[in-house]
Amino acid sequence: MRKLATADDGWSELHYDDVTGRYFEKTYPESDQHGGGQPRFDEVSETFARQKYQF
Structure with missing residues (x-):
């Protein structure tokens, strides 16, 4: 997965999985x-992400 953006x-953060095409x-x-605790994905x-x- 690659990071695309960080929220204000x-x-x-928004990430995109190039293999599956999912956000x-x-x-x-x-x-x-x-430290914010454990991250969750x-x-x-795509509509929500945009x-x-x-982006």
Whole structure:
């Protein structure tokens, strides 16, 4: 996967899997933990990705 963009909040990132052609959003759902906790990758639609990350 490769990183395409970072959201304005600085905590979430958009990634693209060249093999599958799918978009994933990397977030830190336990952001109250030191360092943001464990990252989580959720598949998102291209529409969502384009709207949130404006690419």
